[in-house]
Structure formats: C-alpha cells, structure tokens
Amino acid sequence: MKVIGIDPGTAACGYGIVHESGGRLRAIDHGWWKTSAAERPELRLKTIFDAVVELVALHQPDAVAIEESFVGVDARTALSVGQARGAVLVAAALAGVECTEYAPARVKQAVCGYGRAEKAQVQRMVKAILALEKLPTPNHAADALAVAICHALAPPLLKMAG
16 A cells, blocks of 8 residues: 655645555655745645545555644634645545545654654654655654555544544
C-alpha cells in the first residue's frame, strides 16, 4: 500500500509518501509547499490543489491521509487550514483516491505511543520508523509522514471507517 500523507496549511503544506509491504514501511518522498501571504487566497489554494494533483498523478497512491484541523485559539488560522484541507480533498477526489482524516492526537498515538507528543518527538519517531538517515524537515513534512504512517499501520476496519 502506498499512502500520501498531508499536513494541511495555506502558508505551508507538508506531504509525505510511504510504502507499506508486509508490515514494513519505507519512505518514498517528503517535502512541503509554501505560499506567500501576499498572494491572493484563491491562488494560494490553487497552488496547493495543483501540487496535490501532480503528486497523486506521479505516485499513484492507494490512499491519501490528511490530518484534521486543530482548532486552537486563532479562528482565522483554523479557517485557513480548513480551506487548504478542502483543496487537498477535492484534488484526491478528482483523482479517484480515497481520503481518510486523522485527528492529530491519533497520529501522535500511532507514531509515538502518546497522543500529546511534542513535534520534535514525532520527528524523531518518524526518522526511526522509516529508518531515515536524518530527521525529516521541515516539521510539516515530518507531520505529513506521520499521518501516512498512521494510515498505513491502521487496522483495516479503522481505514474503512475513516
């Protein structure tokens, strides 16, 4: 199973691709897309949409896994992240690839064994799980790899339930 994980955001949107076979995981690629706050909002979302369409076409994943929005103290940020999530969901839908969403605590639990793990701990565990030579950077890419790992290792019924 090949999974594209996405850590959505308008300013920075992370992606990570993992391949699972026989319970073994390997990283295929990871990185992030950045958009400028000076750019019009619809163009920022189009940049994310186009990048996801291209990534899906290139890697032909079995699934796309996306981190759910964490609604903190800033409603404006939550709205922006929600818009980025929408761009990702539509790109996956147009490609005919199922998308599953995971709460941040669920991702951290799957990767670190603790649902309130710090970003640095997630980054270190992703490196260890995928046997990477160095820490995946930036944090957005590490988080996206964590989401992909979470989905790849999820029990079959959990994947179906989303």
